[in-house]
Amino acid sequence: MTYRTQMAYRTVPSASMYRTKEGLGIWEHRGKVAAVGIGHSPTLRRWDARPETSIGAWSILALRRAMDDAGVTPGQVDGLVLAPDTTTGSHWPPDQPIPQDFIDAFEQTDDRFDGLSKLSAEWILKNMPELTNVRFVMVAPVCMSMTLAAAIQAVGDGHATVCLALRGWHNLGGRYFQGGANAEPTVSGPGKWGLSLAGPSSYATAMQFQRYLHKYNKTHDMMAPFIINSRRNGLLFPEGYWAQHHPEPLTTADYLKSRWIAKPANLLDNDMPIHAAAAYVITTSERAKDMKQTPVYVLGHAGAGTVNGDSHSAVAGRSVVRTLEEAEEHAASTGRKIFEAAGIKPGDLDFENMYDGFSPLHVFHIEGIGFAGIKRGEALDLFQTDISIAGPNPVSPSGGNIGGGRTRYWGHTDSIQQIQGRAGARQIRVRAEIGVSGGNMPQWSNFIVWSSTPG
């Protein structure tokens, strides 16, 4: 019996799962969906060419660990949501053959890069024969935030009861974006209007941040406590890159002398690409009662984006580059949507794990939700106070991408663990009953509000 007749599943476009508008009211499944399991692979800076550490292999490992953590058997899983693109900038060189030992180690699909530099549900299901009951599959774009929000909505809508949400990031040799079209003497396509003149992907955020510093009379150096705090928290995350490979603290001097990429963003303001995978088990609150871990309930989810049929993409910018004002308005609108969906007020949040892939993004996001009562222009002032896990306003207790490496999922794991009381050395000292996690850009995002109770 071939794979395709052995397992039949239906699929739904993830675009229909996202809440991108204001005025939708409280999320219709508030308190009825819960996270019950977490699984992480190890991390590497770059793939070491062994089949057992390929992103496919590590995705399988993360999925198995998540199921084990939740106490579900593979046969109980009936849904799978994943992001098929496992990079934004690291591509398998077109003239490089696929390693034979990788081909020999796994069941292949028609796509030779599957499991190596991208990931399909078909590849996962072919190589996880224990998942005998998956009847629903969904593909989400870009990040774990999109994947998780889609899985949560799917469970709420009844498409699946025990749903795995998976995100893998591969990282191969070399640096992002070098060579290829960027090495050509000419430029075609959208790059000719702007990116061709700038270059680094951090340019737009750095430019927005320059405007921020000008507008609110702040300095780049004021970011230091946030970066140091993020790395400190990241070092307390056993699953994170620096905890595993370079467990040295970061000092303010280290940060301030770090080389510029697109000033006012230096190397340490940019998240570092790594090779890793994570998975979560999402289920109904009813099923969650029988599982191993304390359930963490979803009060709501929302974000920024444009849904057009089956497509979910960023809110279009007005012109060549999005301005600070556009970023601030997207963040504020997302804040309103988040609180509306969850049925809570800003002051109800005990902690936040919002995106920090370029560190100024964290500034925009937490101002958008008014975390710790801050208004626009006040995040850097907040950073000069106690933002540690021991303090009254824990900022990014996960350490985020800045503290753990570029995965965009540390915040989700940490938020669930904080509420369960199993964040270990990262456990915040204040109450940890309601938190928010997600990302990534102000113009394209999904955030989840987690709670210790169904609300």
Add this chain to the structure above:
Amino acid sequence: MPKQSPVPDEFDKPFWDACNGNRLVLQYCNSCERFQHPPRPRCDQCGSAETWEWKQVNGTGTIYSYAVVYDTPIACLQPDQPYNVAVIDLDEAPGINMLSHLPGTPIDDVPIGATVALMFEVTPATGQKVPEWQLVSQ
């Protein structure tokens, strides 16, 4: 600075032809009375493909913000890094911004809010001209 030469396509050729004639034209919807850039086949606001035209602007603008690029993946710009990349708000086209290397302005000495004037620069690969801006005092 030797930039990559933009390759015109059938749709945006009028923009690049105008640059070669030292003119800056932008897409303008007569129905919405609104400029749009980068250009697209339809007006973003009303969706019409019929109501817009290429309209010339004088290109005078204001520096909205900038960043100084020290580490670019664009190969032809690497010999010149670090370099300024400023965002220019165009006076005659509210909401429209464009990027500039601000030729003649020292690195990291970019006055946000200053007035800039349009000029054109030849790109080396194909000779295609591209818009640039300089501080008015220069």
